[in-house]
Amino acid sequence: MSMLHPASLGFILACAVSLSSSAVILENGMPILWSQTVSQVTELPTQDGILTPDPWRYLNRMSLYRLLIAATDPYMGSMGPGPTENPMWGLALQLGWMQTSGRLADPTGLTTCGLQTGDAMCISPQSWWSCVNHFSSALSFLSAAQHGLMGAGVQVQLQTPAGSEGYCTTYVECSTQYPDAMTKWDAYFQALKASTESALPDNEKKDSILGAYWVAQMGSLQASASCNAKQSHYSSEEVLFANSWMNSAEYVSAAHFHSSLEKSVKFLTPLPSRVLREGDVAPNIADLTPEENHSLSIFSWMRSINTFLGGTLVNMWKGAMCSVTTREQGRQMLEQLLLNPSFATTSFLSLITGMTTSC
Template sequence: MALPPSWAWVLLGCASASLAGAFNLSNLYPPLWQESPGQFSDYGVENGKYVIDPWVFTDRMGMYKILLNRTATYFAKFGPENEQNLLWGLPLQHGWQYRSGRLADPERRTNCGYEPDPLCISVDSWWADMNYFLSVLPFLAALDSGILGTSPNNVTLLPPPKDQMRFCYNVSGCRSSFPDTMNQWKIFFQYMQSPWSTFEELLKYLWDAHTTSLKDPPKIFEDRHTYYSEKEANFGDNWAVAVLYLAACRFPTTLIRTYKFQKGLPPRILNSTDIAPFIRDFTELQNIVLVALKMIGDVNRVTGSLTLNIWKILMMTQTARKEFLLLFENVFESFPTCVLAQAAGTEWSLKVGRQKEPHRSSVLQPVALLRWWCVRDTEVTTPTLTNDEAGTWFLIPKAGGYRQEEREGESGRLCDQLASETLI
């Protein structure tokens, strides 16, 4: 028996709720989420107004946190623990930008984004400037719609140290300079408050607002490309184009799905010598995503809007979007995270894909290459080392609820690629 289309997102929501049991959701939050303000009273007050500096990472992240907290009640009907809140995509994307170094001064002429000022967001960063329109403007639109529990007149946003005229800082100013963006976000927040809101329609209004937010910034900040390598500048443009394709299929920007999707994004700024799919310190998935984004960008530049318009036509029905989402997620699931453990003295290394992260343990004895796994569904974020009766050390992932395939020696086709690499 065929299910009505309206059940599609109900089933997907149930799947996400079930999957959430396999995660400690707090492990998926963006960096410094706990340290960021979660209510207006966490910000400083000056002349009776809350003062927010969008050029400090935790202040900008705090705006997202307030949005997530204040809108949680409207998404509760779609799943527990606010995991189905569609606004998660914004702070997670901002967190990736921060973690990958894309919010720092791209020319390193200042300490902004580096020690001793690691939380500074550089106005020279193309990524930071683009993100401003996906953080400050949605926040001001939410204030204007009344869902944040305070008046827009009670909030002051600080300007950047230069290029102040390229930005807006309050509801009236943003309405005047970017009326379409403010209007689309207000429509989203107003519909969200409707007792008859549906997940599918929320996705439509969210992506309408998201894509509208990105119409003006590429032209305003085109000069920022000169601060980056050609590879990074092209990646930024390709990513902006790819967002339009994600919007057409209404990718659900919930917590778990966005977290998983972002594993395919490059973990650092691209340099002039990076050639995907042969970037050694990127995972196979990250290399392939870069190749795919380049293809999307190149085709879009050659055909204009023709390819995108065809894609929009293909994605017009909810059934087509649902089928594409399942295919999309299956592709990402086909790239397991390979974990390789090795110990020597008091040091050992944990390798996730091609990224090495050093750890220390005082209980280790010098041993040779041990044992390795292909792990799906989650990263091993808090592993422990233990040993069996024969004294052989094992890497035991503490996170539970995910599938695990054990591989020993050189067996395991998916992990053979890592077998010859030295980690320590």
């Protein structure tokens, strides 16, 4: 009888917990299986002197985020005094949530990739969620390496599954296929380096860094439109949630959300702990927690209001996020809306209107 790899066992235990409670986001205070990721660039797979990580293995992809956080931490002094203030913690935690909620598994059912009963550490290239996340992890890591953040002269060639088209694997290839997104990541890492010479007060420096970060992250999400065909493998409810989740990025990016470890945990914990099925209608999904049902209801409400207003809610919000001060207020409002069930949705609309007039 074959023994389970410790990583697979840890993941399966995390998934077992998630069957009866909110999504499992942390393990010993860190993203899922963080302790088994690499902490040095030299620990990644190499071939002929070139780094060859496989982002279709969970530990490899999470390792890219760990290395990115470590490489950019020296520039994060304005973010706050703690060791987990880097905005890229949000992406690492998001990957862990996708894993434990089953969203990195093969949705076609043709393979056991990502399944607890199959290859639990596999990330399926057929998953819409893993495809979208690839554009955040791969493009940012390749850009960071290009700008010397992984060490002088480090070259990277990402592995890709056989038969999977559309996934760029080198800086040059990604820059050719997705020039807008790569240019924005380049600008972010250049801005980070320049921030050490900036004389701005910390709150303005922080706002500036977060602004550049979210411009880059939105560039990745826009490039991930090439993943859209993969949504056909999911229920209509999961597709609605996925699109609402993408749309929510417009709000958090405009507010320059500080996606530190602590704040990201708050926003990710109430997200659905499993892939939604046909007939799942919040707030009455029996096997999801009240918090998960609430977050899905809020996503649904924002989608309905935006449709009712002819798509202008996002534009109203962006218009209101016109200064360091209103963006700080915006971050607090988003937290209230998602996490406080007693916060009236009407308050959200009236506050946006008031903030817009002050711009």
